[in-house]
Structure formats: structure tokens, C-alpha cells
Amino acid sequence: MRIIKYPKREQWAEIVERPRLDLTKLNATVSSVLADVRQRGDAAVKEYEEKFDKAILTSLAVTEQEMDEAEQAISNDLKDAIILAHHNIKVFHISQRFVGQKIKTQEGVTCWQKSVAIEKVGLYIPGGTAPLFSTVLMLATPAKIAGCKEIVLCTPPNKEGKVNPAILYAARVAGVSKIFKAGGVQAIGAMAYGTESVPKVFKIFGPGNQYVMAAKQQVSLDEVAIDMPAGPSEVCVLADETANAEFVAADLLSQAEHGIDSQVLLITTSESKLEEIHQQVDKQLEVLPRKELASKALENSCYVLVKDYDEMMALTNLYAPEHLVIQTKNYEELAEKVINAGSVFLGSYACESAGDYASGTNHTLPTHGYATAYNGVNLDSYCRKITFQHLTEEGIHHIGHAVELMAEAEQLDAHKNAMTVRIKSLT
Template sequence: MNIIKYPKRSEWSRILERPHLDVSQLNATVQNVLERIKHEGDAAVIEFESKFDHVNMTSLAVSEAEMNEAEGLVNDDLHHALVLAHHNIAEFHKSQEFDGKKVETQPGVTCWQKSIPIQKVGLYIPGGTAPLFSTVLMLATPAKIAGCEEIVLCTPPNREGKVNPAILVAAKIAGVNKIYKAGGVQAIGAMAYGTESVPKVYKIFGPGNQYVMAAKQQVSLHDVAIDMPAGPSEVCVIANDTSNHVFVAADLLSQAEHGIDSQVILITTSEEFLNKVNEELKAQLDILPRKDIAAKALDNSKFILVSDMKEAMELSNAYAPEHLIISIDNYESLVDKVINAGSVFLGGYACESAGDYASGTNHTLPTHGYALAYNGVNLDSYNRKVTFQHLTKDGIKSIGHAVEVMAENEQLMAHKNAMTVRIMDIKNK
């Protein structure tokens, strides 16, 4: 953990840098895998599953028997938790449904928008060091609410060729039945290009490691849309002497255990509190099953002491964290000052874990500073807004001349003529 006291603004950009990896070789590897999948389909996916996931398979699709088997392998407690989380995620995302209104911009000129679901979407669910069955609910639930006709899910199998049963049960709860055993780059390629087994989709969603992120960005150049660019996961906690140091240490570690390239940042106005959190971190870290991962992540992380809450918020907005926890008693005073963040957690009891699993908000969020310009996955992510307009004769009279003048001044005479012939038609009747 790096402790930084009262940094100057000129130092902020350096202090807030994310960990950087050399991805030149990685990108070349990803490109090669994608090309093989594009041209060889299932055979290439199966070959790379053997190479990267160390599993030998003859087919990619998860069978009905495997879905039924998974039901018996998930205990009742987890099943009830998945149902509760699905309910809350559905309730929150249903509230985002769009109601387009017709607007008459001029007499006889009516414009409106209609929200139309993307027909085919692909969901990538990581299954490596931590199989993310929660992400199934986060991605599939809004896809179903939006009305996407085809939802394809890819996730890596274990060495026995089995998918984590909780992932399959979560998929069933969310209403997804096209599930394929493919991980990493090969999964992204299969959904981007389509294979004999895996349908081609129009947009790919989901988190992943550096290889998955590189694959998503490469296929997005020509073949398919993606939810957002992303990098390793991160959290920023804002705290003061009213905060609970045990809670804050737990929040920092809950993020750090994601992966060695995760980043956690604490911004506080109290040096005494900073020291308490630092000591508490050591105690909580020591008993974590994933303490080796969390400890390495803490090497990339920072405790920053600032003068006041105004400076704390400005520093946070400059960082644009994926997760922002405002863990102070008077959190209301800072809500309106949040400008750049993926998802915000308010008060001492709003831990990031709540949003990761069951509060109802989506945990698929912009990382690596992309919260400056991107939002997290929501219902709109699965829709396109198509605009409509209708003009009557009165509409031509209202805007026809303006269209002619603007087209002529842009030297686009065919544009002008498309309006002129309509004006003349009205005059001649």
C-alpha cells in the first residue's frame, strides 16, 4: 500500500495512474486466435479449449441433461439467493423502460423515438479463479426485459468439461438456454463470427481478463458491437473520522481479491483514520482465502490524505472509479458533487458487495478511467433508439424553405431538389 499525504494537484495525474501492462505480444496472440476461429469455426474453438482451458471436448453446447444435473448441485441457500438477486435486478431494470413521446416541432412535422431491442446478444461469463454466476443475472436479466430475441451465453468449462452448476442455474433463472462451453478469446471469436454451433451475435457483453478485453476490442472494429472497453476492476473509498475503519478495510479487500491487477484507493481527510484502516487491512487480509491475490493488488493501491472533502471529491472525479464508496455519515453533502463514476455506494452500510450481487443495480461497469465517458450496463445497452418523423403538407410549408436554403448553402443540390419537388407538388394542386 502506497501512502501519499497532501499531494499537489500537479501530481494527481501521476498518482492516479492505473497499472500498465505491455499488451503488444498479447494483441498478436489474440489476433491469431480470432483469425483461426473466423475461418475454422468449432474445430478451432475446441482446439483452443484444449490448449488454454486444458479440457478435451467433442461438442460445445451445454445439454438439457447438464442443465438438469446442475439444479441438484446447487444448494437451497444459494438458489434462494439467486432468485432474490434476480428479482431485484429485474425490478431495477424494468424501471428503465423507455416511453417515447411524439413531438410536433413545427405544424405538420412530428418526430419521435422508439426503443427497439437488439435481436442477438452474446454474454461472456468468466469462470476462472472465480466463476461469476452473478454476472449471468446482471447481463441476462436486462436482455430478457429488453426483449432480445436470441441470447447466447459462453463460459469456460472445467477440466472435466463441466460448467459451474451455479452459472447454469443462474442462466435458467434468468431465462437463458443457449449456453456454450467456451472461454477467453475463443468465446469472443465464436460469438463475433459465428461457428457451426455458436450463433453470431450483434453485440457482446461481459467482463474478462486482458485477453478477453483485447479480443472484444479487436472484434468491435469490424464485426460486432461491445458493451464498453474495460480493464481491471477498481474501487475508490472516500472516508473521514466519522467512517467505520473496519467497514472500509473490508471494502478495500473485497475489491483487491478480484485479481492481482485490481486497484483500490482510499481518500481520507483524517490521518488517524488512515492509520487505523492500514492496521485493520493487515488483520483482515491474513484470514482471506485469496490473500495472496489481494496482497499483490494492494501493491498497486494508494491511501491518499487530503485537506477536505471538496478536494476528496475532485480527486475522485479525476480518477473516475468503477466503484465509488462515499463511506461518511454526511454522504448527502457529496452526492451532487459526483461527476465521474461507474456506480456509487452511499453511507457506511452500502458496501460494494451489495451492488455486485443483490441490490438491483448492474455490476458491469466502466473501468480504467472509462467512467469519464461511459456508463455501466443498463436496459438501454440492449436497445437501439430509432427515430421516426412524419411530415404533412403543412409540414412542408413549415420547414421546406429552410431545408432548401440549408441544402443549397452546403452545395448539396440533390438534397435541395428532394424538398423542392414536394413544394412544387403542393403548389400545383
């Protein structure tokens, strides 16, 4: 990792820069696969599964028998952990239910909103270097609470054509309707366009590699909504002289092990703590099973020493991290100054892993600086707000002439007339 001490403001833009790749070839490949899936449906998906996942499939759908086998295949301890996490995620997301009110903007003019679930949603669950069964809980649980009628899940199988059993068990616990063996771009295309087996959905959720992200963005242009634009996973840790160096290093590495294009950033006010954390990272890295991946990610990352808490927060908000861990003596004060972040973890014991799995908050979050404009997945992500209004005769008296004047000023005579005929009917 690079070490940058007391950078000047003009250096900050370089510090917060994410790794960038030339996506020209990638986008062309993604576009080609999507077009093929759109045209040939199941046949194309199966061919790409054989090509990319080395799985020869006769059927894309996961059967009830496979679900039962998966439940038997995982330990009771892991089942209990999944059930506990599901409970906490459910409790937190139930608290987000929208309660609409009827508002009288003028006498005789009443307006209100109603929250309506998206009827069909698609969930993409990666299954490559790390089968993310926790993401099943994060995406399916709020979908179920929202009242989505159809919850479709796609995830890549292994070479034997089997889906990771923990993914299937989590799907059963969270109430997923239909599960299909499809990964990568072909899965996104199948859910966006619909195939003989996979239903077309109205919105697609879930993380993935750069091919998956590109596919989501391409289908969102003309076919289906997506949860958010996203890139590789990242964390920013804020530490002062009171921080636990072992904890900080563990948090940095927990993100670095996601993949070679992940990024971690340490911002600290203490030079001695920086050195201590640096030593701890090297020590913990040596015993990580995913050492090679984490090491590559650390090459994209840096430690930054700043003068004070004000600089710390200004640089953090410029970075707009997916995950923000604040290990300082005044973490509550600094938390009030957070403007751009996906999810924030306060104090020594709130490790980012808690939010990834079982605290209850959602771990599907904006990355690559998108936290400046996007929030993470929540209950509202699965709903639409439909507005209603009701006018009485008294309401026409109050706003009718204003509507006429505004429509006339915009030279929209039919708009003006729609109000005029109502005004005349009352005279």
C-alpha cells in the first residue's frame, strides 16, 4: 500500500481515484451475449453456462428436490446463523415501511402517496470465488416484506450443475419464488428479457463482476430498472491514536480479500498508529487463505496521514466510500459530519463484517463514488410511490385560475381548457 503523509488539497483527487480499466472490449462482449440471450433464450443461456461455468445443464430451474438436498447438506450451526441474520435483516427493514398521509394543500385539494411493491424482481447472486448466500438474505428479505409477487433468483452453478447449498437454504428461508442456474451476463439478460424458463422482471438487484455490472447498466437503458450502478467493493477506515490497530488491519483486509480490483483506504491523524496498522496488515495478510487476491487489492490502496479531524472528514466525504469505519475517540461527533457514504460503522466493535452478515442493515451498497448520489438497497428499493389527488368544487375555486394562467403562459391551450370547462361548470 502507498503511504501518503499530509497531502495537499490538490493531491486529494488522485488519492480518491478508483482503479479504472478499459471497458471497450468488455462492453462489446456483454452486448453480444445479451443480444444472443434475447434472441435464443434458454438455449443461449445453457451454451454460455457450458462455456463460462463449465456446467452442462438440461434444465435451468432448481428443483424442490435440490432445495431439500441443500438443506440437508449444511450444518445446523450455519442454518442457525442464517436464521439469526434473516431475523435481524427482517426487523430492520420492516421498520422502513412507508406510512402515507393525506395532505390538504388548499381547501378542497387533497394529495397523498401510496407505496406499491414492484411486482416482479430479479436477484443476481454471485457464486464464483465466494458464493454470497448472505446477499440472498439482503435482497430477498426486503423484497418479501415489500410484497413483490414474484422473486426470481439467478446464480451460477458449479461444474456439476449444482448450486451452492447455503445459497439455496438462504433462498428458502427468505422466501424466493423461483431459482435458476445462470450466472454472469447471461443471467442478467435472461431476467431482463425473459426466456422460456426465466420470467422477465421489472427490476434487477445484486452485485457481480465487471461483466455483470456492465450487463446491468446496458439492460437498464431500455428494458428494465436496476438497483444502482456499482463497481468493485471498497472500505475507508478512519483512525486516531485511540484506534485498535489489530481491528483496523482486520477491517482493511476484510475488504481487500473480495478481489484484485477492490480498494481500501486508511485515513489517520496519528503517524505512530499508521505504522502500527501497517505492521498489523502485513502480519495478518500472511495467514489469509485469500492472500494473493488481497495483496493485489492492496496495490490499489493507500494509507493517508492528515493533520486533523476536519481534514479527515473532508477527504472521506470526497472519497464517498461504500463502507466507512470510524474508529476514533469522537466517533459520534464525526458521524454527524458524514455526508457521502453507503454504510457507516461506529466504534471499535462495529466491524464492517457485522453489516455484511447479521446486524440487520443492508450490504448492497453504492461503490465507486456513487454514494454521492445513491443509497444502499432498502425497502423503498422494491416499491414505487404513486401519487393521488382529489379536488372538490372548492378546490377548483382555489387553484383553478392559477392553473389556467400557468397553462396559458406555457402555450398549452388544451391544458388550460381542461380546467376552464370545470370552472365554467360551476358558474
